[in-house]
Amino acid sequence: MKIxxxxxxxxxxxxxxxxxxxxxxxxxxxxxxxxxxQMLLEEAVGLFDRMARSSSPHRYGFVRAYIFAAGAxxxxxxxxxxxxxxxxxxxxxxxxLPAPLxxxxxxxALGCLSYLVILSGGIAGNGAGGIGxxxxxxSLPISMSFRLFGALLSGLLVTELVYYFVSLSFVLPxxxxxxxxxxxxxxxxxxxxxxxxxxxxEVSEPSxxxxxxxxxxx
Numbered sequence: 191m192k193i194x195x196x197x198x199x200x201x202x203x204x205x206x207x208x209x210x211x212x213x214x215x216x217x218x219x220x221x222x223x224x225x226x227x228q229m230l231l232e233e234a235v236g237l238f239d240r241m242a243r244s245s246s247p248h249r250y251g252f253v254r255a256y257i258f259a260a261g262a263x264x265x266x267x268x269x270x271x272x273x274x275x276x277x278x279x280x281x282x283x284x285x286x287l288p289a290p291l292x293x294x295x296x297x298x299a300l301g302c303l304s305y306l307v308i309l310s311g312g313i314a315g316n317g318a319g320g321i322g323x324x325x326x327x328x329s330l331p332i333s334m335s336f337r338l339f340g341a342l343l344s345g346l347l348v349t350e351l352v353y354y355f356v357s358l359s360f361v362l363p364x365x366x367x368x369x370x371x372x373x374x375x376x377x378x379x380x381x382x383x384x385x386x387x388x389x390x391x392e393v394s395e396p397s398x399x400x401x402x403x404x405x406x407x408x
């Protein structure tokens with residue numbers, strides 16, 4: 191468990207440094223005629239921007255930044271296991287570091303953080319009434335957390351099962367491992383960010399009373 195926590199901290203540190211390097215050295219060189227890397231970044235940002243605008247058209251400024259950060263963390267963290275980084279356990283045995291979200295604590299932390307973001311949207315949009323709207327979905331952080339954990343753990347289990355069959359253990363495990371990792375990275379990134387944006391838009395939508403108050407002020 192300690193190794194997974196250290197690995198999670200290492201991944202976050204690497205992501206922060208890469209983001210800072212891109213912001214300092216790459217983004218200032220952007221042009222009106224974009225290159226391949228610029229087009230990739232703009233498409234990724236545009237994807238989450240459109241998701242936030244369509245799910246929460248009345249209040250999307252903060253949630254689009256959050257789902258971009260959460261999506262990048264899930265996607266990069268899941269793909270990180272393809273590097274096959276090795277570590278030593280406390281007993282001196284080598285292990286391959288898995289995806290950070292295959293640790294249930296990391297999955298629960300991300301699920302609860304997403305729920306707090308949704309709660310903040312409810313408070314910002316409807317005040318105290320938004321708290322009640324958010325608390326109605328009290329099972330949401332549990333479902334989001336264990337959906338992440340279960341999906342990534344199932345990928346590891348399927349790959350291990352393929353390895354155990356001698357007749358399938360020569361080329362197929364590599365293909366299965368890469369495909370499952372890419373599939374989980376894409377699906378879990380989309381599912382968590384979409385759910386967060388949808389529920390954020392639902393709880394932050396102004397109620398009828400709030401709309402009437404705003405109409406009178408206008």
